Amino acid sequence: MQVRRGLLARLDETGIPLLIARLAVGGMFAYLALLKLSNPFEFLKQVNQYQIFPADPPQLMNFLSLTLPYLELICAAALIFGFFLRGAGATILAMLLFFCPLLVHRAMLEYASGAFPGFCWVKFDCGCGTGEVFICRKLAENAALIVGSLITVLSQSRFLCLESLLRRRPHTTNGLEPAMSGA
Amino acid sequence: MQVLLRTLGQMIVLFAVASAVALTANELRRGGREPGRNGAAAGARPSNWIDINRAYFARRAPAPLQPDPASPATAPGHAPNAVAIEEPPASVPYRVVDLGTVRDAVHDPLYEVGQIVLIDARDDAAYKAGRIPGAIQLDYYRLEGYIERVMDAALAAQQVIVYCNGGRCEDSLLVCQELELRGIPRTAIALFKDGWEAWKAADLPIESGPAREQ
Numbered sequence: 530m531q532v533r534r535g536l537l538a539r540l541d542e543t544g545i546p547l548l549i550a551r552l553a554v555g556g557m558f559a560y561l562a563l564l565k566l567s568n569p570f571e572f573l574k575q576v577n578q579y580q581i582f583p584a585d586p587p588q589l590m591n592f593l594s595l596t597l598p599y600l601e602l603i604c605a606a607a608l609i610f611g612f613f614l615r616g617a618g619a620t621i622l623a624m625l626l627f628f629c630p631l632l633v634h635r636a637m638l639e640y641a642s643g644a645f646p647g648f649c650w651v652k653f654d655c656g657c658g659t660g661e662v663f664i665c666r667k668l669a670e671n672a673a674l675i676v677g678s679l680i681t682v683l684s685q686s687r688f689l690c691l692e693s694l695l696r697r698r699p700h701t702t703n704g705l706e707p708a709m710s711g712a
Numbered sequence: 713m714q715v716l717l718r719t720l721g722q723m724i725v726l727f728a729v730a731s732a733v734a735l736t737a738n739e740l741r742r743g744g745r746e747p748g749r750n751g752a753a754a755g756a757r758p759s760n761w762i763d764i765n766r767a768y769f770a771r772r773a774p775a776p777l778q779p780d781p782a783s784p785a786t787a788p789g790h791a792p793n794a795v796a797i798e799e800p801p802a803s804v805p806y807r808v809v810d811l812g813t814v815r816d817a818v819h820d821p822l823y824e825v826g827q828i829v830l831i832d833a834r835d836d837a838a839y840k841a842g843r844i845p846g847a848i849q850l851d852y853y854r855l856e857g858y859i860e861r862v863m864d865a866a867l868a869a870q871q872v873i874v875y876c877n878g879g880r881c882e883d884s885l886l887v888c889q890e891l892e893l894r895g896i897p898r899t900a901i902a903l904f905k906d907g908w909e910a911w912k913a914a915d916l917p918i919e920s921g922p923a924r925e926q
Contacts, residue, residue, distance in 0.1 A: 568760075569760050573762065573768065573853075577768070577769045584771070585770035586767070587764075587765065587767040587768065588764055591762055591764045591768070592764055595738055595764070596730055596735075599733050599734040600726065600727060600734075603726055607726065613726060616723045616726055617722070619723055620726055682719070
């Protein structure tokens with residue numbers, strides 16, 4: 530276990546896992562956010578389909594439908610450019626963890642309707658902006674995004690981050706000299 | 713603990729910034745102007761402005777439809793004008809018409825003179841890409857650009873048939889509610905539930921491009 534922790538810490542120190550996670554998760558969320566922003570009413574309709582918020586009074590559902598795509602875009606920018614990394618990663622992680630059970634629930638309802646031969650054949654527009662998707666593929670994508678956003682939250686590295694460049698700090702966040710971190 | 717508080721603080725800042733940007737962008741959309749579309753007056757509101765206070769999906773449950781034996785329009789099995797009707801199921805308070813009925817309505821002389829009106833409840837892109845010939849557009853989410861023209865046509869007609877994509881699409885039902893709220897009698901409103909997908913699948917004639925000037 531100690532050897533494994535040392536290996537993970539050394540890998541983290543290189544900054545490569547974090548950089549990959551930032552670009553992958555940030556890039557994906559930027560793309561999805563822009564798709565949602567190109568047709569805000571489509572996203573509003575999809576949010577309504579999940580029946581999480583009351584249709585009347587409408588302010589909460591309308592406000593969140595308006596705000597969430599911008600939140601995704603701003604968090605994506607934060608990850609890509611490397612500022613507010615933990616906050617952006619945690620926000621994306623929270624959205625994914627909130628959304629995935631809803632997705633599974635809706636897929637189970639679709640499957641129970643008998644319209645699909647198997648659970649992985651269930652296909653519907655989940656409101657992500659990409660139109661209809663197969664549920665298993667969507668869940669696999671979300672699992673990868675969850676892993677990526679966990680890396681951005683837990684990583685100690687600040688390799689190629691605007692944060693570290695602006696503060697002129699070494700590219701670790703634990704306050705120790707780079708050689709001592711993760712030892 | 714410090715890291716946790718800092719992370720929470722960053723999350724709050726990100727949400728606050730996103731909210732501010734979203735509300736500002738929405739107001740900018742509202743404040744901008746686009747040329748009139750589909751015959752709507754110039755200066756109609758831009759297409760993507762979300763009215764925060766509008767209950768887009770609230771179902772205003774109308775009273776159940778009571779058949780009136782004295783009125784031929786609502787007598788069961790009687791087809792008013794040229795459009796056959798079915799008794800509405802409990803979950804849909806409007807008459808539901810099928811593909812054959814809509815096809816017959818499009819060929820009816822009453823359709824040519826505006827006594828039967830077909831309303832397409834889809835957005836601009838879908839409407840221009842292809843629609844039932846002669847259908848006029850009413851985008852439920854961008855009412856201001858369309859409602860005046862549609863109400864003029866609907867008030868002058870004996871029968872209004874509304875459709876959207878079909879399947880899970882609920883926009884046609886929402887448009888039916890909106891028309892009723894604005895004064896079109898429920899007996900004059902019919903819902904083509906199978907919608908555009910059914911029309912297209914049957915290989916029937918379609919129209920595309922901007923709406924014809926009337």
